[in-house]
Amino acid sequence: MQSKSARALYLIPYGAWILLFVVAPIALVGYYSLFDLHGSFTFGNYRNFFSSIYLRLTLSSFWYAFLITLFSLLIAYPTAYYLTKTKHKQLWLLLIIIPSWINLLLKTYAFIGIFGQYGPINALFAAIGIGNKQILFTDFSFIFVSVYIFIPFMILPIFNAIDRLNPALIDASRDLGANSWTTFRRVILPLTMNGVKSGIQVTFIPALSLFMITRLIAGNKVITLGTAIEQQFLVTQNWGMGSTIAVFLILFMFIIMLFTEQREKGGTGNGRNR
C-alpha cells in the first residue's frame, strides 16, 4: 500500500481535472441557461424550449436518432453475428474497424461526391433508367451517411457479446428441439442484450447531437439538437438559449444511460463515440 501523501498526490491532478472539466462545465451550462441575450436573469429560455418550435425540433431530432440507431442495429447485428463465425474473426473485425479510424470529416466529404448530381449513384440511376435524382440534401442521404458512420461502433460491442457466448448453450437449445429462429430469439438475443445496449448507447446519444453531417450532407434541412446548439452558440450568439438546449440534451443523455445501463459488471466494451 502506498503512503497517505502519495495517495493525495495521485488525487490532486485528477481531482482538479474532474472539478474543472466535468463539474464546472455542466454547472456553467446550467447557470448560463438562466440568462437571456442581454445578461439578465430569466426563465424565458425554458419557456421558449417548451414552445412548439423547439418541441417539434426535439421530436424530429429523436425520430432521426431513432431511425439511425434502428438501421445501424439491423445491419450491425447480423454483421457481428456472421463475423464471429468466420475463421480469422479478429482480423475481420479489425478490417471492419479500420474505416472508423479514418477522419469523420473525410468520410462525410466523400459522400458529397458520391451522392452529388453527377456522382456514381446518379450515374447508376441514369444507367438503369430511373434518371437523375436529388440525393444530397435529403433525409435519405442524412440517415444513410449517419448509419454509415455509426455501424462500426455498433458492431464492436455486439461482436464482443456474441463472441463471449458459450456455444454449448446453442447446441443445448437445438438438442431440446428449438429451431434456429427460436434459438436466436430465446437464447442468443437475450444473452447478447448487453452488447446491443452498449451499441445503442454509443449510437443514439451522438445521433441526437450530430451537427457536422447535417450541415454538410443535409444542407440546412435537417435540424437536430446538436445543430440547434451550434447555431445558438456560434451563429446567433445566444448562449442562454444554447445552454438551455444543452441542459435538455444532458438530461436526455442521463435518461438514455439509465435505460441502457449494464446489469453485469465488466460490460461488453466501453465504446465511445462522437
Place this chain on the structure above:
Amino acid sequence: MAGTGKGQKLFLGLVFLILYAPIFFLIFYSFNSGGTMTSFESFTWEHYAAVFEDTRLIMIVFNTVIVALLSSLLATTIGVLGALAIVYMKNRKLRSTLLSLNNVLIVSPDVIIGASFLILFTALGVKLGFTSVLVSHVAFSVPIVVLMVLPKLLEMSNSLIDAARDLGASGKDVLTRVIIPYIKPGIFAGFFLALTYSLDDFAVTFFVTGNGFSTLSVEIYSMARAGITLTINALSGLLFIVTVGLVLGYYALNRRSKTLFTGVKR
C-alpha cells in the same frame, strides 16, 4: 457452430464494400487531373504536390500533430494518476462517484463538451486558440486513459507490492519499478487512444478554437463547405496510409497485452 454460408458471406462482403467504398472513392479521384469527383480524366500527382506546396496546410497538419502529441502525453499522465487514485480510494461510495464522473465526458456528445468548454474558457478569460484547444483535448482524453489503465491495476496482485515492500523498496520504488512496468500496456493503449481522439476531433475544436488557430478536421470542414477540391482527396489518401499504419501499430500493441479491442474510437 456451422460455418459461414453463401448468403452470410455475401452479406459480409456487401458491408465491407459499403464501408470501404467511400474511402477508396476519395483516394481514386485524388489522382484525377480533371479536378472533379465525377469524371476521371488522366492520372496525376498534382493534387499531392499541391498538398505539399500549401504551406498553410502543412502548418495546420503540424499544429494538429503537436496538439495531439502534447495533449495525449498530458492526458496519459493525469489519467494514470487518476487510475491510481481510484484504486487506492478506500471509501466505496466516493470511488464509484469518481468513476461515474470519469465517464461523463465519455458519453457526453461533442457538442455539449464543445459548448460547455467554450463557456468555461470565456468565464476564465482564456484566449481562444492553441491553449484552449490543447487544454480541451487533454480534458476529453483523460477519462479513456483512466479506463484503459484501471483494469490493469485491478488485476495486479497485491502480493507483488507486498513482496517489493518486504524486499526493502520505498514507496517511490514500488511505483516506478513494480506498478508502472506492470500497467505499461494499459498506459500505452490509453496514450494511443488519446492520440487518435485528438487527431480525429472536430466538434470540440470547432467550438473552442479562435480565428488564428485551426486543426486539420476544422480545416477540412471549411474546405468541404466551400465545395469540392481534390486537395482534400489527396490529403485523405495520405491520411489513410497514416491511419492504417497507426491501427496496425495499435493492433500489434494490443496483441501483446491481450486486451484486444476493449477500446474503440469515438
